[in-house]
Amino acid sequence: MTHKVFQCIHCHMRFGVPEAAVGGEGQCPGCGSVVPLPPEAAMEMIPSDDGIATLIPFKNTAALLSYYLGVFSLACMLFLGPPAIILGIIGLVNRAKNPSIHGTAHAWIGIVLGSITTLLGIAAVVLVIIALMQG
Numbered sequence: 103m104t105h106k107v108f109q110c111i112h113c114h115m116r117f118g119v120p121e122a123a124v125g126g127e128g129q130c131p132g133c134g135s136v137v138p139l140p141p142e143a144a145m146e147m148i149p150s151d152d153g154i155a156t157l158i159p160f161k162n163t164a165a166l167l168s169y170y171l172g173v174f175s176l177a178c179m180l181f182l183g184p185p186a187i188i189l190g191i192i193g194l195v196n197r198a199k200n201p202s203i204h205g206t207a208h209a210w211i212g213i214v215l216g217s218i219t220t221l222l223g224i225a226a227v228v229l230v231i232i233a234l235m236q237g
């Protein structure tokens with residue numbers, strides 16, 4: 103299968119797009135923006151396995167959800183961090199069972215962000231408790 107290369111109009115990351123997706127829209131693997139994929143904007147043909155990032159892994163739902171929960175958990179702290187970690191692990195398992203679905207990077211981002219926000223959330227709670235005890 104061949105891919106066409108597009109460049110994100112927002113973050114300028116280059117990514118491969120399966121030929122079948124050209125003409126529609128895709129989600130940038132770098133910044134998550136939905137970008138149009140007009141045929142005239144395609145830069146070149148590349149073999150599918152040259153290491154360039156490919157479009158966001160819609161097929162690996164758990165990895166994708168983990169990624170978004172991880173990102174959103176930055177805002178909401180404790181509540182979304184743990185599910186982001188769990189979904190990230192599920193995403194990695196899915197990916198291990200079926201490598202064609204991709205999603206490893208998103209799963210890891212979800213796990214890492216989920217872990218960070220969970221720890222930050224716990225730290226915030228501890229700080230509040232300490233403050234209350236001292237008050």
Ligand SMILES: [Zn+2]
Pocket residue numbers: 110111112113114115130131132133134135
């Ligand atoms: Zn982008």
